[in-house]
Amino acid sequence: MATGAAGDSFDAVIVGAGFSGLYMLHKLRGMGLSARIYEAGTGVGGTWYWNRYPGARVDIESQEYSYSFSPELDDEWVWSERYATQPELLRYLNHVADRFDLRPDIQLETRVTTAHFDESSNRWTITTDRGECISARYCVMATGCLSVPNDATFPGMETFQGKSWHTNNWPRDGVNFKGQRVAVIGTGSSAIQSIPIIAAEADHVTVFQRTPNFSVPAHNGPVDPVIAADWKANRAQRRKEARETGFGILMVGNNETLALEDSPEARQANYQARWEIGGFALLGGYGDLVVDTQANDTAAEFVRGKIREIVKDPAVAEKLAPKSFPIGSKRLCVDTGYYDTFNRDNVTLVDLREEALEAITPTGVRTTRGSHDVDTIVYAIGFDAMTGALGKVDIRGRGGETLKDEWADGPRTYLGLMVAGFPNLFIVTGPGSPSVLCNMAVAIEQHVEWISDCIGWMGERQMGAIEATTAAQDAWVEHVNEVAAPTIFPLANSWYMGANVPGKPQVFMPYIGGFPVYRDKCNEVAANGYEGFTVSSDAR
Numbered sequence: 001m002a003t004g005a006a007g008d009s010f011d012a013v014i015v016g017a018g019f020s021g022l023y024m025l026h027k028l029r030g031m032g033l034s035a036r037i038y039e040a041g042t043g044v045g046g047t048w049y050w051n052r053y054p055g056a057r058v059d060i061e062s063q064e065y066s067y068s069f070s071p072e073l074d075d076e077w078v079w080s081e082r083y084a085t086q087p088e089l090l091r092y093l094n095h096v097a098d099r100f101d102l103r104p105d106i107q108l109e110t111r112v113t114t115a116h117f118d119e120s121s122n123r124w125t126i127t128t129d130r131g132e133c134i135s136a137r138y139c140v141m142a143t144g145c146l147s148v149p150n151d152a153t154f155p156g157m158e159t160f161q162g163k164s165w166h167t168n169n170w171p172r173d174g175v176n177f178k179g180q181r182v183a184v185i186g187t188g189s190s191a192i193q194s195i196p197i198i199a200a201e202a203d204h205v206t207v208f209q210r211t212p213n214f215s216v217p218a219h220n221g222p223v224d225p226v227i228a229a230d231w232k233a234n235r236a237q238r239r240k241e242a243r244e245t246g247f248g249i250l251m252v253g254n255n256e257t258l259a260l261e262d263s264p265e266a267r268q269a270n271y272q273a274r275w276e277i278g279g280f281a282l283l284g285g286y287g288d289l290v291v292d293t294q295a296n297d298t299a300a301e302f303v304r305g306k307i308r309e310i311v312k313d314p315a316v317a318e319k320l321a322p323k324s325f326p327i328g329s330k331r332l333c334v335d336t337g338y339y340d341t342f343n344r345d346n347v348t349l350v351d352l353r354e355e356a357l358e359a360i361t362p363t364g365v366r367t368t369r370g371s372h373d374v375d376t377i378v379y380a381i382g383f384d385a386m387t388g389a390l391g392k393v394d395i396r397g398r399g400g401e402t403l404k405d406e407w408a409d410g411p412r413t414y415l416g417l418m419v420a421g422f423p424n425l426f427i428v429t430g431p432g433s434p435s436v437l438c439n440m441a442v443a444i445e446q447h448v449e450w451i452s453d454c455i456g457w458m459g460e461r462q463m464g465a466i467e468a469t470t471a472a473q474d475a476w477v478e479h480v481n482e483v484a485a486p487t488i489f490p491l492a493n494s495w496y497m498g499a500n501v502p503g504k505p506q507v508f509m510p511y512i513g514g515f516p517v518y519r520d521k522c523n524e525v526a527a528n529g530y531e532g533f534t535v536s537s538d539a540r
């Protein structure tokens with residue numbers, strides 16, 4: 001592992017050693033540039049380093065959720081499960097770090113605390129919690145979309161006498177739930193993946209649900225040898241096909257037919273076939289599910305029907321069946337045995353819409369209807385998504401303006417890549433880009449390649465600074481909002497909207513126009529000499 005010295009100077013500093021940061025480092029070094037990653041964790045892996053809760057695994061098939069930039073890497077890495085587990089993903093990212101000899105330029109256990117742009121030199125001054133001060137021409141925030149825990153608090157939290165854990169900051173040695181009475185607060189993807197596993201081990205699990213979520217079965221298992229062979233033979237083609245789909249995911253299997261044009265029987269058969277495939281295939285069922293609420297409700301009702309079929313107690317099934325938002329407007333969850341877990345004798349569902357959570361007490365959780373005594377509390381309450389990690393660093397651009405102030409009413413970017421007033425600062429999968437609405441591996445590679453091309457272009461011309469214009473940024477933000485408005489996405493109180501974090505401005509953050517449209521726009525901007533950006537020569 002690298003260790004920096006005060007006064008280090010690089011062409012680029014990269015913040016974060018997850019999927020984005022590792023590839024960014026590889027690309028920049030390949031261009032002959034000096035770059036260093038600063039990473040808060042004790043190891044590489046980002047999301048897959050921190051999220052070690054029981055059952056954590058990817059919700060996109062493994063062969064698609066991986067780097068495509070190196071055919072050799074693709075050929076030598078063999079995924080063992082259809083949806084890779086967190087330990088397997090972490091092994092993969094460690095393998096990438098070793099295979100491309102990235103570690104000498106990664107400094108672990110170091111949190112970047114400030115990044116200030118110096119207009120006189122067109123460089124960023126970056127400081128860390130180790131007291132280092134580093135200078136870099138470019139600063140690349142590879143900090144992830146879901147990396148800062150939602151720090152919502154509950155009254156009395158600090159008085160609890162048992163153990164408590166956040167799913168997104170799980171102890172490295174795991175947690176032994178044997179003999180424990182466990183409370184799980186939250187029913188998002190993290191909870192839905194972990195509850196069946198915790199329930200199989202603990203004495204009793206009480207699930208505190210504020211809003212039920214739609215979940216579909218993963219049908220996980222070993223990678224299908226037919227799929228593995230097909231990908232081995234046609235990998236480049238399959239990757240290309242995935243990049244031509246709206247979500248950058250081949251397995252969704254988009255069907256452009258309109259839901260209401262099919263007969264109810266045909267619709268049922270279509271949804272059933274997709275339920276049997278598992279994962280996000282259900283959302284590809286019809287072309288209008290994300291734009292027509294009536295069409296969407298046919299898919300939502302299909303899943304509600306499944307919940308009523310699986311969960312034996314009709315009252316519990318009704319509580320688990322989401323009715324307050326369209327399916328897909330919150331990230332669809334992909335589970336293994338989630339609904340069936342509520343048929344176990346040792347699992348209780350508490351509906352917080354019927355009995356509000358009043359406080360955490362020394363012995364457990366108190367709601368308006370009474371107390372639930374537990375030994376352990378698992379907080380599965382999500383993340384300060386998309387902007388959280390950027391807000392943790394004191395980022396100051398031109399004139400000392402802070403990014404926090406610039407984004408006080410919600411994030412504004414040009415293409416989700418750069419922000420007006422913050423020259424030479426790049427964001428990988430920032431708000432305003434497809435990011436979390438896309439296969440993250442696809443979105444990350446496209447961003448890293450666009451950023452490195454841009455840096456290369458600047459270098460060839462010996463330019464000192466590139467910056468989004470306010471006009472281009474305003475037009476892009478307007479476009480992002482325009483595209484989102486007629487869809488189902490603004491209809492949910494989701495983390496896409498910032499609605500899960502108290503006090504966060506509510507704006508729809510990702511770009512829903514589809515990956516191919518977005519990629520073409522980015523390519524066009526670059527081909528037109530970085531249209532919408534101002535480029536200046538070095539001021540020194």
Ligand code: NAP
Pocket residue numbers: 057058059060146152167185186187188189190191193209210211331334352357380381382383436495500
């Ligand atoms: P999440 O989807 O935001 O879920 C958080 C849960 O906590 C929600 O049920 C939320 O209820 C509840 N909650 C939050 N604050 C609460 C409060 N004050 N009182 C009671 N309940 C509260 O978070 P997540 O499960 O960590 O997942 C976030 C995202 O990470 C996912 O959507 C996905 O993109 C990614 N992820 C992916 C996987 C995977 O399958 N690969 C696994 C985990 C996470 P409300 O809905 O009412 O706000």
